[in-house]
Amino acid sequence: MPTTPTGSPAGPGQQGTHLTHGAHPHVVPRHPRLDPLADRYAARTHGMKTSEIRALFSVVSRPEVVSLAGGMPAVTALPLDAVGSMIGDLVSGMGAQTLQYGSGQGDPRLRERICDVMALEGIRDASASEVVVTVGSQQALDLVTRVFVDPGDVILAEAPSYVGALGVFQSAQARVRHIAMDDDGLIPEALEQALVECRANGDRVKFLYTVPNFHNPAGVTLTETRREAVMAIAERHDLLIIEDNPYGLLGFDHEPMRALRARDSQRVIYLGSFSKTFSPGLRVGWVLAPLAVREKLVLATEAQVLCPPSLTQYAVARYLDTQPWREQIKLFSELYRERRDACLESLDAMMPAGTTWTRPDGGFYVWLKLPHGLDAKRMQPRAVNALVAYVPGIGFYADGSGREYMRLSYCYPEPDQIREGVRRLARVVEAELDLHSTFDAVDTGTFRAVGRRASGHDAETIVGPANSNAYEDGRA
Amino acid sequence: MPTTPTGSPAGPGQQGTHLTHGAHPHVVPRHPRLDPLADRYAARTHGMKTSEIRALFSVVSRPEVVSLAGGMPAVTALPLDAVGSMIGDLVSGMGAQTLQYGSGQGDPRLRERICDVMALEGIRDASASEVVVTVGSQQALDLVTRVFVDPGDVILAEAPSYVGALGVFQSAQARVRHIAMDDDGLIPEALEQALVECRANGDRVKFLYTVPNFHNPAGVTLTETRREAVMAIAERHDLLIIEDNPYGLLGFDHEPMRALRARDSQRVIYLGSFSKTFSPGLRVGWVLAPLAVREKLVLATEAQVLCPPSLTQYAVARYLDTQPWREQIKLFSELYRERRDACLESLDAMMPAGTTWTRPDGGFYVWLKLPHGLDAKRMQPRAVNALVAYVPGIGFYADGSGREYMRLSYCYPEPDQIREGVRRLARVVEAELDLHSTFDAVDTGTFRAVGRRASGHDAETIVGPANSNAYEDGRA
Ligand SMILES: Cc1ncc(COP(=O)(O)O)c(C=O)c1O
Ligand SMILES: Cc1ncc(COP(=O)(O)O)c(C=O)c1O
Secondary structure: OOOOOOOOOOOOOOOOOOOOOOOOOOOOOOOHHHOOOOOOOOHHHOOOOOOOOHHHHHHHOOOOOEEOOOOOOOHHHOOHHHHHHHHHHHHHHHHHHHOOOOOOOOOHHHHHHHHHHHHOOOOOOOOHHHEEEEEHHHHHHHHHHHHHOOOOOEEEEEEOOOHHHHHHHHHOOOEEEEEEEEOOEEOHHHHHHHHHHHHHHOOOEEEEEEOOOOOOOOOOOOOHHHHHHHHHHHHHHOOOEEEEOOOOOOEOOOOOOOOOOOOOOOOEEEEEEOOOOOOHHHOEEEEEOOHHHHHHHHHHHHHHHOOOOHHHHHHHHHHHHHOOHHHHHHHHHHHHHHHHHHHHHHHHHHOOOOOEEOOOOEOOEEEEEOOOOOOHHHHHHHHHHOOEEOEEHHHHOOOOOOOOEEEEEOOOOOHHHHHHHHHHHHHHHHHHHHHHOOHHHOOOOOOHHHHHHHHHHHHHOOEOOOOOOHHHOOOO | OOOOOOOOOOOOOOOOOOOOOOOOOOOOOOOHHHOOOOOOOOHHHOOOOOOOOHHHHHHHOOOOOEEOOOOOOOHHHOOHHHHHHHHHHHHHHHHHHHOOOOOOOOOHHHHHHHHHHHHOOOOOOOOHHHEEEEEHHHHHHHHHHHHHOOOOOEEEEEEOOOHHHHHHHHHOOOEEEEEEEEOOEEOHHHHHHHHHHHHHHOOOEEEEEEOOOOOOOOOOOOOHHHHHHHHHHHHHHOOOEEEEOOOOOOEOOOOOOOOOOOOOOOOEEEEEEOOOOOOHHHOEEEEEOOHHHHHHHHHHHHHHHOOOOHHHHHHHHHHHHHOOHHHHHHHHHHHHHHHHHHHHHHHHHHOOOOOEEOOOOEOOEEEEEOOOOOOHHHHHHHHHHOOEEOEEHHHHOOOOOOOOEEEEEOOOOOHHHHHHHHHHHHHHHHHHHHHHOOHHHOOOOOOHHHHHHHHHHHHHOOEOOOOOOHHHOOOO
16 A cells, blocks of 8 residues: 555656645555555556655755756746747637547647657658547557556566556556666567567567667667667567657757657557657647557547547647747757756766766666665665755666666756756765775676676566565655 | 547547548458457457447538537637636746646645535535546546456446446446436436345445436436435445536536535545536546545556646636636526527427427436337438437447437537427437337336336346447447
């Protein structure tokens, strides 16, 4: 039973929230026997738990804390006046549409524009009829999982994986098998080995869930060679791939890479989002899927929400029609690049030996590995005392591993705050090292070490509802 | 397998849509073997089907057709300029909040205001911490079902029931047992009998789903005496009640009735919506639940959508703060009352003997029973030829009954259109009677007849995934 109060401003699984209002304090029954309905809940609720990230919020929202925890985009970099009057006009001028129910599949005009956006990543054969608009790409992921996954089915997912995806898989009572990654992304050999072993075990593998670009939380990107290798494996093993790509257009150094979906329109279901390129508060995402799947997704979304909000869909479509959205994405990328630089430079300058981290060339996140023997989860209260917050790595694994990792987000704080945050964090790590007297155990590994460890360790483990509470212990 | 193309403008399960854009035509594979993924879908998808209502859309959106089919509110009766500038200001002035991620539970200020709204129906002990904001009350219903229902569990629901609820229950692989209604709403004796029988059968009854006010589709309201009787039965049988109440404030004749939730805060989970009192295009609904349930609902909604859209929540909160929303609801009620009158008056004047219907004193719907021997589903193509549309009753039952019924919505067309629509419909019914030469089989029953029939007939039937396709045959 989750015991963390959430009446306090609570944020979405994956996200930092910036809340200014208070909420009623309250007490959640701490023991199932105090809940008269305790014996009536569905089986799928048993593993549901408050995310590591949500547990941090009351702390992180204190202004004196530098938060490297949340994944909030820098929305104030948008032309707010222009967007405001654009949306106001939509309501005054088109209220009969923007305030009314719409189609379950989503506004046809928006779906056309979404095809234009995907073309930037090499997807040129998509038609608006294959697109379903969703309430953020989170809902897209939930719908796809609902349509494909029965309890006990196996989902392959990178180690680590987006925490919000793990929540969806958990609630579908799926078993997650992690696939090792390194600095070049998902390791194709580990994927193939997993598929062979699953077949041997008689596991029903429903799909591979992957974030190929600027991975959350790992910060790495799947290389071109690996993309080809992964597609070849998918072909060989008749594997369905869910390509989750909210960050693909936010690269710092080169043009967007060619999506997996651009290589195979039948075998890849693509999830996109306007949360990072425009605004997450509108909750507009989408899924691109073969027509037969699309049909099922529409039925599933109608049962779930009837239709996505009309106003927010019209707002995005109008934004894409009338505002310089490509330039805005460039501007966002510049801003995040500056913050990434501030983060990496201070890590280079200040982190004690034995600490390693990834070097993202896009997106929001750095994935940091602590010196041998340190535990990011256990260190967290001391970090908060030192007025810096991060997300412990453990939440990004379905199997309780990842204690030596943390995710640092550089997307939201200003560069100076980032530098100050990293300075504080470095001091905490040093103090921790002193405490543990583990100066001898310096680890010079890179992220590649995760891959090796994971492919050795995780390869035997499939994590399902039965043991997915493993990482719930010791919440601060 | 649903074979109805939905690339054409498609609407939410329950709703009419008013779409002006075209969409790509396409062909859905008509046979599972043509879908390479056919053997991979989750079990819950097998019973998913295009709703009766959605199947009507391409027809209904033709301007020459009078549609008594959709349930779209009359949003153009809103002060669109004021609402537009209010929303524009929210974005320009508070973009950092309205365009950003928010709390999974929903904006605390909006939750406070929702408590004020519920107080109008006698719910005075609700606290904002017990409210979860949802993407329409449809999502609220889906979340509650996710939290409570395992495949095979039984849900009690009125006969007939809101088609969108049946879709949710179907996708949860629940079995629906219908409870008879009459002009006074749900029949308490039928409820108690069902509970006794379910207990005898060892069925796990998870909850009663009921729409006590201005029922969709039946148009009837649960009387005060019956409310007390239902609560007493719930107490006796330890029954959880889901009270779905989107229309409660839209009464024509008297003050809102006291909600079931106002009588028991632990045993009733209340679902509310701004779709009918303000705007459905914003998709803002809510659920009010005891804290332990609330906690699970928040986890479930985080897995589903992360958080509801911030912009639409701020829009509703600001609307409640700054606009004369109570007066607007009065205005809506006046408008719907006029349309109800137009509908009932023309039915009285024009329908052939043997046709009966309910007389709603609020909400959107009239439930009409055809003369003996006629079938609303089979009559539909002829009605469409005569340029009038309705929803066949069959979609509102999980067990394939209801062929003699239809739902007429008077909420959207102007009074004159309604009169013209009913005139056309009366002619179709007359022609049908001629055709069938069944003048002898005049049925003088009122809606009460449904109740009797249902309590005799449906009482033995629990409808589950196995036979819920029963009413799918013969789609026009
Ligand atoms: C990898 C990934 N997928 C999906 C999401 C969900 O984004 P949204 O629902 O806002 O589109 C996020 C958000 O952080 C993410 O990082
Ligand atoms: C009885 C009932 N419940 C729920 C809904 C869903 O409404 P919304 O999701 O727009 O709040 C409707 C819509 O018509 C309804 O009639």
